[in-house]
Amino acid sequence: MKLLDLYAKMKGDLNQIEKELERSVADDHMLLSESSLHLLKAGGKRIRPIIVLLAGKFGEYKLDTLSKVAVPLELIHMASLVHDDVIDDADTRRGQLTVKSKWDNRIAMYTGDYIHGKALSIVSQLPNPQIHQILANALVQMCIGEMEQIRDFFNTDQSIRHYLRRIRRKTALLIAISCKLGAIAAGVDRKTANLLYRYGYNVGMAFQIRDDLLDLYGTEKQIGKPPGSDMRQGNITLPVILALQDENSRGNLLHELALIREQSGRSDTRKAIRIVRESAGGDLAERLASRYIEKALHALKDLPDVAAKKSLADIARFLGKRNY
């Protein structure tokens, strides 16, 4: 698989990022370190650090500088996961107990705040104010995205546009700025930075749609938590919105969603999942994800021909593939 080759090729630099991730949370306070490390060790694809490094290849590639962007972005992602798990009342993530489940909600809330603070403290070592501005604005947008998700729980009347706006804030923006900040930290010109941003944005959109598909089409083993988790908490994702627009499935699906809502989280989602699977929702969502991948690849076209360009294309294609 091409993505594994990419990891292998970047192994040295990724190892250093990994070490700095660990070092960043491994001091000060035992319980906070322990809960943060627990999350760190649970792994993850480190998509954001990889993208930062690859974006940096379009300019002056200095690992020490780039890691001051890559590490904070991964930490911010991790902090948002810890807070999400509190909100979602999730017991497992990536097949491991969540912080809120292994400890409790209070520990999880402060662990998130702590990881977040560590992220800021690392990025604040970079003198470029533009980096701080872009990052801070993205953080605000991410919160708004999370709040929209809560507000839209069990809202069966939401439009596709509504969903897309939400995942743009919730997911795509952080991946987009991973590209842009990596580029800025490497001193690339504005046009290149903006193309990389556009690449990241479209990859991020595809990534979230695919993640939402996986929650409905994957197995527990694949996704590290029981399928249908989104539905169970009321998060109406693209395949569900599309299935609701399908006359053949709308009635039954509305009925099932109402039942799930009534039983607030303890309900069986198997029937609802089956209805979505039998609708056109999955295919349509899949097609939309592919379109975002195409847009991401298109943004790469005008970039200078460095080896990283091919790697970014590989990442986009990998994320565009159905792997369920």
Place this chain on the structure above:
Amino acid sequence: MKLLDLYAKMKGDLNQIEKELERSVADDHMLLSESSLHLLKAGGKRIRPIIVLLAGKFGEYKLDTLSKVAVPLELIHMASLVHDDVIDDADTRRGQLTVKSKWDNRIAMYTGDYIHGKALSIVSQLPNPQIHQILANALVQMCIGEMEQIRDFFNTDQSIRHYLRRIRRKTALLIAISCKLGAIAAGVDRKTANLLYRYGYNVGMAFQIRDDLLDLYGTEKQIGKPPGSDMRQGNITLPVILALQDENSRGNLLHELALIREQSGRSDTRKAIRIVRESAGGDLAERLASRYIEKALHALKDLPDVAAKKSLADIARFLGKRNY
């Protein structure tokens, strides 16, 4: 009262800070704005912004620049209050419903994250990296302080030193950096900035000790929430630690604290409060607070003689007074 004179004298500038506080959270997303504004409108003494402005008087006083420090610091304080109310399961603050009580814990968590993001997005407009570094490090320390508080719940064996280290992180640090960042934003020399930091640190320590005293000696009307809240959630504060060191009260107090712990939050703290009040704890804590005020006043001594110096002394003396 001298402090009211101070507010009157700074009215114009404080009004602008107030407007910018409102503007900072009054857009983007309705629910987030509403929950943030709810908190903002509940008031507060705005100690941090006032201190930022006064520290700025020792250098080149530019309100526009200083407000980019003052507003974020007040927002960060507010964000920490919202998260604390989740942790403390508090229903009222300053006599008003808390965000977590008016809405719910999830809204409160993201409201805190959102206000925090807004704070960063304002301060990121300042080009001085030192400001970002000092702020980010303080944020990490604040989280650690909050975590220590959780870890130490119902720990009846903690030392005074232990308590002081916790409140330094939890409270004093943010007030100390309010001084220092105001000074740095106004371009004062390092020696003056450090003296102002020392002033703020000592004022902050006195402030928290006094706050902890108020929770045991104040009336519900004075403190905007039922007295004994700290004890009820297991937060063992200085007067309690001191009462536990008093042979005459130790046994009875340990017994009461064990009862409170067993009944997890629903218990009557009146007897425990009475035991603390009858012990030497209150007087000793009061004396320690006064000593911090003296240290704060001492730090002011070597500062240049500008009018703000007297105002800072007034603030310190005001905070040092028993007002219960």
